[in-house]
Amino acid sequence: MQIYLPIAEVSVNLFLLLGLGGLVGFLSGMFGVGGGFLITPLLMFIGVPPGVAVATGANQVVASSISGVLAQLRRKGVDFVMGTVLLIGGLTGSFIGVQIFAYMTALGQVDVFVQLSYVFFLGFIGATMFWESARAIWRNQRQGAQQIRRTQGHSWMHSLPFKVKFRKSGLFISILPPLALGAAVGILSAIMGVGGGFILVPAMIYLLGMPTKVVVGTSLFQIIFVTGFTTIMHAVNSQTVDMMLAFVLIVGGVIGAQIGSRMSTRLKPEQLRILLALLVLAVSIKIALDLLLMPTELYSVTRLVLP
Amino acid sequence: MKALLLALVLSVGPAVAEESLVTGLSRDDVQITADFTGSDILVYGAVRRNSPAPQSPPMDVIVTLEGPSSPVTVRRKERIFGIWINRSAVDLADVPSYFAIASSGALDQILSPEDDLKHQISLARRLSVTKITANSMDFSNFLRATQRIGSDKGNYVSQQNGVKLAEDTLFRADFALPANLTEGDFSVRMFLLRGGRVIDVKAQTIDVRKTGIERQLTNMAHRQPLLYGILSLLLAAVAGWGASEIFRIWRR
Known part of the structure; x- marks a missing residue:
């Protein structure tokens, strides 16, 4: 059954869209990532114009993140204080990121810039997470004891001013590292058109030393607002949010998110992390190959929308 | 000069009046609804004559169907430091979002280059007159790429022998509009030809709206x-x- 998308101006199979939304929602609920780094390339692959894919992807991520946060909330897995601090940094960073994006667009190299960002950040984070979780699993199997080693922040982090008690995370640290982290993720999310969960989740675990239990919910909480902001920006600036496409993706996504967050309670944290690491690595390798291998079609046609 | 013009009018005038097209469309609007999956358009018509049809040269008909145009940027990737990145770009001022051409024979045999230039019938000719802003000298490669990519996506269609002639008088051409249409006025042009020369042209529009x-x-x-x-x-x-x-x- 085909459905015509009014803003994208393409006709797509309804069940294919539902499936895509469901898949991304499932990952969102399971790992606490928004799924923007998956939905955007997937939409482009099925023929949705890139601008519409980025903007509508952001809108879909809002819905699956809300659904995921509500599920985590009932498990008391959201640290609102930490989420708000990250968010303040995130919105500032996203504002800076939009300026960088506009500058690269003016230079005419925004595509390569975005692709290289994907390869570099996804590759680095995927590899680090994979290595760490593989070691954790190996250690657990040898000792038979389930013990998660987390770095309680570096010593210099404890000497920074403006210390705040993050009760849910069991941390008493300066607000400066989370603010900086939020800002860095905000910059990246504006440039890469993603919520930034795949960077936020490992950074919260390894840099801030937050327990895995609250990481997913807190990350989703921050993602709701960053992607919400992105959606409005795109709707106003370029009119590229396709509500029909978003609706179908959301219906699939919210169901997927619920199933995903159920599943996440059944898996051990390090198993969860190794799966996310593999997924992130796979996407980064795919994009790296696109850059390295000679494309079958060297030319590309970009249609400019008439004002 | 005046005498030359008069001679031209006298020589061309009667030939135009002799044969002309009478045309029709199966529909003059297409409505894009949520379950839109494309639309079939039938273009038909007949040749009206004042005198019996000439025996030679043979009659031919070309029908083109063109969607709304917009500016496009065509980019070419080149390998730099081991990665493929967009290097040179060409801006084309107006490129049709959809272009279909149907003819009663092979295009290069039934249409002379002069008349193609005059009426801009073929897509290659149509694209060559668009305003080009290029930093690269080989923009003809970019024009060819535009055509190739459009054909691969099914937006540019060529049906040689897509026009059916009957009794040297009637013709019909069938078009299947794809689902990924850009809304706007689609122009249908119908050309009557003999010996590579255009004898008559008729144009109609199809209103494509969401x-x-x-x-x-x-x-x-x-x-x-x-x-x-x-x-x-x-x-x-x-x-x-x-x-x-x-x-x-x-x-x-």
Whole structure:
């Protein structure tokens, strides 16, 4: 059954869209990532114009993140204080990121810039997470004891001013590292058109030393607002949010998110992390190959929308 | 000069009046609804004559169907430091979003280059007159790439022998419009030819428009973008919350 998308101006199979939304929602609920780094390339692959894919992807991520946060909330897995601090940094960073994006667009190299960002950040984070979780699993199997080693922040982090008690995370640290982290993720999310969960989740675990239990919910909480902001920006600036496409993706996504967050309670944290690491690595390798291998079609046609 | 003009008018004039096209379309509007999957268009017509049809040269008909145009940027990738990145770019001022051409024979045999130039019948000719802003000298490669990519996507269609002639008088051409249409006026041009020369031209338009919810969403996205953005977020919030509630009830 085909459905015509009014803003994208393409006709797509309804069940294919539902499936895509469901898949991304499932990952969102399971790992606490928004799924923007998956939905955007997937939409482009099925023929949705890139601008519409980025903007509508952001809108879909809002819905699956809300659904995921509500599920985590009932498990008391959201640290609102930490989420708000990250968010303040995130919105500032996203504002800076939009300026960088506009500058690269003016230079005419925004595509390569975005692709290289994907390869570099996804590759680095995927590899680090994979290595760490593989070691954790190996250690657990040898000792038979389930013990998660987390770095309680570096010593210099404890000497920074403006210390705040993050009760849910069991941390008493300066607000400066989370603010900086939020800002860095905000910059990246504006440039890469993603919520930034795949960077936020490992950074919260390894840099801030937050327990895995609250990481997913807190990350989703921050993602709701960053992607919400992105959606409005795109709707106003370029009119590229396709509500029909978003609706179908959301219906699939919210169901997927619920199933995903159920599943996440059944898996051990390090198993969860190794799966996310593999997924992130796979996407980064795919994009790296696109850059390295000679494309079958060297030319590309970009249609400019008439004002 | 005046004598030359008069001679031209006298020599061309009667030939134009001798044979002309009478044409029709199976439909003059296409409505894009939510379940739109494409549309079939039949272009038909007949040749009206004052005198019996000449025996030679043989009669031919070409029909073109062209969608709304817009500016495009064509980029070419080159390998730099081991990675393939966009290097040179060419801007084309107006490139049709859709172009189909059907003819009663092979195009290069029934249409002379002079008349193609004059009427801009073929897509290659049509694209060659667009305003080009290039920093590269080999823009002809970019024009060819535009045509190739359009053909691969099914937006540029060529049907040699797609026009059926009957009794040297009637003709018909069938077009299947794809689902990924850009809305706007689609122009249909019909050419009557003999010996490679165009004898008569007729043009009609097909109005391709979104209707219903498709129309409303498009209008709102462009006229009230902020409200549209907020509504999109509300939709996301309600759906996200709704699914969460439904699952909670279902679990009990």
